[in-house]
Amino acid sequence: MAIIHKGASIVPSKLELLTRWMPQQRWYAGKGQVPRLERVGGFRFEDPEGEVGVEILLVADRSAAPVVVYQVPLTYRGAPLEGAEHALVGTMEHSVLGPRWVYDGPHDPVYVAGLVDTILTGSRSDVAQASAGSNAVAVGAPTGLAAGTVSSSKVLTGEQSNTSVICRMTADGGGPAEPLIVKVFRIVQDGDNPDVVVQSALTRSGSTRVPAAFGHLSGAWDDPSGTGPEQRGHLAFAQEFIPGVEDAWRVALVAAAAGADFTARARDLGAVTAEVHRALAETLGREEPTADAREALLTSMQERYAAAVASVPQLGTRSSDVHDLLGRVRSVAWPKLQRIHGDYHLGQVLDVPERGWVALDFEGEPLRPLAERVRPDLVQRDIAGMLRSFDYAAGSVRLTAAATAGASPDAWAADCRQAFLAGYEGVAGEFDESGRTLIRVLELDKALYEVVYEARNRPSWLPIPVDAVDRILSEKGPAG
């Protein structure tokens, strides 16, 4: 068991270190704010060598409204970790142990080994920590589809909302085992994470359209408002790693810039999307939409529009057109509701040789409250998301002037959009007028979400969704 030096002083404190470091992290949601952090939980993994301290802090950021709870795995070392300079959170002076180098856990092999072992063996985090207070133990839950220990690990780089670590594995009896990728959820919320629930359900159903779910870690923390009972949820998710495949966003960008035909892949993606929807309906059920569900959708879309206007005030001039289009969800016929992907775009799908399209990341939109993300929804939301993504690829090519002479990114996107929809309808049947109107409404809704997302994360990309809002509002027909 890890030795915890109760009463030792640490300068600067862990929370002081994090206050400086967190705002620079991609996953920090309160861009431009100084965090006001308070610990609401935390647990430890034991280093079998007894050298490295591994502590996972669950901290509430009170500078945000509503308060956001982050998961921050840290490792404490008595000497610098070679090659991990970029992951140094800071240094501190421990009154008993002397100088400590503090690292972002996913970059430290000792944290990664503890996390994966706890998940795959269905064990508990270091129970010694339980003496430090409530909510101090995290528990692993394996699906039984993977085993072994981590032999090397690497943090995935790129624009992610969470932190994913690719792990090469050694089988229990020696020799290589199947690699895995473990995603550490950075923002944790009370309740089940849809990424875990939906992907695990698809794995159980035998679908190969998602990477196989290998297991998850869950835990509890104090209600950040200090009034309610403890909160609990998923903290990390391990799944099959599919090596050597670029996500379709990168592939599509190259095709869009070159004007290369992508319609066959888009059509196939549409067909697979319909297959995934069917599998989700079969495994997790469908339900009739209620009047309340319709009103809830309308309200959430209106709130999104308000948020988009707060980010880009010029969108306020389109108020009556936006409200007219959004309001159509009241008059059109709705299909039954079901679980969907929820944040479907080209960065979430892999075109795997000999396996075909595989969908990732069923967590839903990271800026949306969990309660909304776990509700059964309209399949049109995913369709709209992917249609927007083809438009985004064209927009990005335009923005970076990456198109080769003669290529027309807009025509490329239009062809892909049509092919995707045709592929979907080839499996699920043709949409009627109402079905297509819902796609168009949800494309507008997605573009409004993207306005807020880009304003926070990539302001130079804002013209892509802002132009899309104009385009969608000026279209005559439903979608296509």
Ligand SMILES: Nc1ncnc2c1ncn2[C@@H]1O[C@H](COP(=O)(O)OP(=O)(O)O)[C@@H](O)[C@H]1O
């Ligand atoms: N199981 C996997 N196999 C291979 N690559 C993966 C896998 N899961 C994720 N990736 C890669 O990591 C990227 C980000 O993963 P994602 O689950 O979308 O993370 P986030 O929730 O942080 O957005 C994907 O676009 C893909 O390139």
Ligand SMILES: O=P(O)(O)O[C@H]1O[C@H](CO)[C@@H](O[C@H]2O[C@H](CO)[C@@H](O)[C@H](O)[C@H]2O)[C@H](O)[C@H]1O
């Ligand atoms: O981090 P996530 O993958 O869960 O999703 C968020 O980030 C995405 C950007 O990485 C964002 O997607 C937007 O940009 C994509 C290109 O980078 C584009 O393909 C999508 O169509 C566009 O929505 C996504 O909206 C956001 O939730």
